[in-house]
Amino acid sequence: MGRPAALSRELIVDAAANLVAEHGAEAMTARRLxxxxxxxxSALYRHYANMDDLQREVGDRFxxxxxxxxxxxxxxxxxxxxxxxxxxxxxxxxxxxAVLVRAAPTRLANELxxxxxxLRELRRGxxxxxxxxxxxxxxxxxxVGAAAIDATMAAExxxxxxxxxxxxxxxxxxxxxxxxxxAVAVAGHLYEGSADDRFVFALDALLLGIRxxxxxxxxxxx
Amino acid sequence: MGRPAALSRELIVDAAANLVAEHGAEAMTARRLxxxxxxxxSALYRHYANMDDLQREVGDRFxxxxxxxxxxxxxxxxxxxxxxxxxxxxxxxxxxxAVLVRAAPTRLANELxxxxxxLRELRRGxxxxxxxxxxxxxxxxxxVGAAAIDATMAAExxxxxxxxxxxxxxxxxxxxxxxxxxAVAVAGHLYEGSADDRFVFALDALLLGIRxxxxxxxxxxx
DNA sequence: AGTCGTTTGTCAACACCGTTGACAAACCGC
DNA sequence: GCGGTTTGTCAACGGTGTTGACAAACGACT
Numbered sequence: 452m453g454r455p456a457a458l459s460r461e462l463i464v465d466a467a468a469n470l471v472a473e474h475g476a477e478a479m480t481a482r483r484l485x486x487x488x489x490x491x492x493s494a495l496y497r498h499y500a501n502m503d504d505l506q507r508e509v510g511d512r513f514x515x516x517x518x519x520x521x522x523x524x525x526x527x528x529x530x531x532x533x534x535x536x537x538x539x540x541x542x543x544x545x546x547x548x549a550v551l552v553r554a555a556p557t558r559l560a561n562e563l564x565x566x567x568x569x570l571r572e573l574r575r576g577x578x579x580x581x582x583x584x585x586x587x588x589x590x591x592x593x594x595v596g597a598a599a600i601d602a603t604m605a606a607e608x609x610x611x612x613x614x615x616x617x618x619x620x621x622x623x624x625x626x627x628x629x630x631x632x633x634a635v636a637v638a639g640h641l642y643e644g645s646a647d648d649r650f651v652f653a654l655d656a657l658l659l660g661i662r663x664x665x666x667x668x669x670x671x672x673x
Numbered sequence: 674m675g676r677p678a679a680l681s682r683e684l685i686v687d688a689a690a691n692l693v694a695e696h697g698a699e700a701m702t703a704r705r706l707x708x709x710x711x712x713x714x715s716a717l718y719r720h721y722a723n724m725d726d727l728q729r730e731v732g733d734r735f736x737x738x739x740x741x742x743x744x745x746x747x748x749x750x751x752x753x754x755x756x757x758x759x760x761x762x763x764x765x766x767x768x769x770x771a772v773l774v775r776a777a778p779t780r781l782a783n784e785l786x787x788x789x790x791x792l793r794e795l796r797r798g799x800x801x802x803x804x805x806x807x808x809x810x811x812x813x814x815x816x817v818g819a820a821a822i823d824a825t826m827a828a829e830x831x832x833x834x835x836x837x838x839x840x841x842x843x844x845x846x847x848x849x850x851x852x853x854x855x856a857v858a859v860a861g862h863l864y865e866g867s868a869d870d871r872f873v874f875a876l877d878a879l880l881l882g883i884r885x886x887x888x889x890x891x892x893x894x895x
Numbered sequence: 896a897g898t899c900g901t902t903t904g905t906c907a908a909c910a911c912c913g914t915t916g917a918c919a920a921a922c923c924g925c
Numbered sequence: 926g927c928g929g930t931t932t933g934t935c936a937a938c939g940g941t942g943t944t945g946a947c948a949a950a951c952g953a954c955t
Contacts, residue, residue, distance in 0.1 A: 593875065
């Protein structure tokens with residue numbers, strides 16, 4: 452009963468996803484979305500409590516691109532690595548949306564799918580439940596967190612990115628050696644390679660640390 | 674020459690920092706800042722190109738709270754750990770400001786100070802320059818990234834936080850065991866303890882992985 | 896002393912943003 | 926046909942960053 456709905460959550464989230472894919476996440480405003488849908492901006496509030504609600508669903512829609520199916524012959528470490536790398540890639544493409552996804556777990560379809568897959572692989576690794584949970588949180592914090600940091604630069608073209616990295620390196624190199632001896636000493640290696648390389652290094656180190664911790668227990672730190 | 678300046682970058686950044694400390698980072702708008710300074714909002718643009726410029730400086734000012742001086746008898750691992758934990762604590766208090774600090778290195782005074790200290794401790798650990806840079810980037814991505822994720826919840830009172838964690842745990846536990854067997858299995862351990870605990874676990878694992886990697890080289894992943 | 900150029904703050908305005916409350920259109924069951 | 930309910934429209938509110946024209950206030954030069 453009631454007036455027949457011309458809009459629906461699905462129609463809205465579709466249009467919003469298109470808008471984001473074409474014009475970037477900052478284009479997803481109530482007014483532009485209303486224009487794309489041919490309706491008044493305020494009509495959206497009949498289907499979503501507020502724009503954050505909608506953004507959360509759009510964000511989850513983009514997570515559909517992450518493939519979590521296990522591959523034959525793949526170790527659990529390799530699977531976790533692959534899932535995290537893919538998750539990062541998706542988040543780098545939609546920096547603004549990632550903000551909301553990472554504030555709190557949305558527990559929407561695709562996020563649950565990824566969570567389940569990561570937990571599956573970690574359990575395959577032989578950890579006990581508490582270790583699995585701790586490892587999962589570590590991986591998510593690094594993966595999603597690093598994506599948050601890198602997203603801004605990832606939006607730039609590759610040439611601009613390399614130029615920026617080179618400038619930063621150079622800047623650290625020209626600091627006062629009396630005040631910043633260590634920065635000057637390693638300046639040549641800061642921001643070396645791609646952000647993806649740096650992430651994978653961190654990810655591998657974290658995975659290694661998780662494995663060693665599970666075997667030996669947490670090492671003591673004097 | 675010219676009309677004498679009533680404002681200055683220092684006066685502005687002082688007022689902005691006070692505003693943020695008292696009313697939160699979202700209170701740092703041009704109009705409220707103008708009101709606090711007794712000037713027109715547009716006067717700010719004589720001293721800063723835009724609000725992002727100003728936010729970056731205010732963000733760096735808050736980093737002054739991070740103590741990086743070496744302590745006697747403290748191992749390099751303990752020092753790195755301590756600096757990262759302090760850095761995280763500061764970022765958790767100013768979530769909005771952290772957004773800008775983490776988009777790209779500001780290379781302002783306090784950020785440089787922290788960078789120098791982390792590099793100092795890592796070099797004390799006996800790594801070669803390339804390893805120091807890689808380790809530094811890993812630590813920053815985890816520390817600042819995790820702070821970005823946790824900042825939203827950290828703004829809530831502790832009771833609300835614990836309630837949210839409990840709800841999430843419960844939600845994972847009530848998922849369909851056929852579709853999400855692993856989530857159901859470890860649900861009881863997800864979001865266990867505090868966000869700080871989870872961060873320290875990840876940080877220790879990462880530090881351990883970095884040390885092992887430097888000793889043995891990167892492990893192969895089948 | 897008067898004028899010029901420069902710096903700096905003021906004012907009004909522009910173009911946005913999310914969101915709300917009153918209203919009208921369009922359906923269902925009665 | 927008459928209510929009740931749902932759904933979209935419209936106008937508006939209060940907020941945001943930012944800009945361009947203008948005026949005040951100085952130092953320097955004639």
